[in-house]
Amino acid sequence: MCFIYVLAGWEDSAADGRVLRDAISRPxxxxxxxxxxxxxxxGYSKxxxxxSPYRGVRSWTMIGALEASSRGENLCSKIDVWKKTYACITDMLARSGIGLNMTTQMIxxxxxxxxxxxxxxxxxKTLRFKSFLYYLTWTEIFGKDRVTREHAEDIYMH
Incomplete structure (x- = not known):
């Protein structure tokens, strides 16, 4: 489905986000x-x-996961919870003695x-004994925006 909203009076070079804010704010x-x-x-703010999709993520990946997991929920807050959960799991998995069972998707x-x-x-504390069915999807959605310690170098002062 495609939706087009026309708002006359803006220059070609106007940022899409500014035009959207104007369109929403009108009576x-x-x-x-x-x-x-x-x-x-x-290019639009949250x-x-x-x-809006995360950088480097195909829109259909996020939409498919959201449709499968939420009915009538606030999708923006759901994405925030997913991102926080993914970050926590990723940090846990970077530590010795913690793993992820790929069959059960549990820590x-x-x-x-x-x-x-x-x-x-x-x-x-909330993540133990839970199955993370969307973990691989989260990796595709959030993984590229995550800062890791891999390839990090110390700064040496002389």
Whole structure:
């Protein structure tokens, strides 16, 4: 489905985000029905009613995962929770003694190692014994935007 909204009076060089803000702010402007979302390109800022893909992610990947997992939920907040969960799992997996069972999609860790990690990241407490069915999709969506310690170098002062 394709939707086109025309707002006359703007120059060609006007940023899409500015035009969208103007269209939403007008009394008889663009309205987004509650519970619906428009898919926009990554040039738009995050805002309620509009979903923009993460850099380097195909839009259909995110939409398919969202449609499969949420019915009537706020999709922007769902994406935020997914991103936070993915970040926590990624940090956990970078540590010794913590793994991910790819069959069950569950964290594998001893009680002692887990208790030690939860002291560092309290959010991790909610992740034990849960299956992360969308972990591989999250890796495709969020993985490229994640900073890792890989290839990091120390700064040497002389």
């Amino acid at each position: 008889n402007g663009l309205k987004i029905p509650r519970g619906n979302y428009y898919l926009v390109d990554s 805002r309620e009613g509009f979903l 594998v860790v001893s009680d002692e190692v887990f208790k030690s990690y939860v002291k560092i990241d309290h959010f991790a």
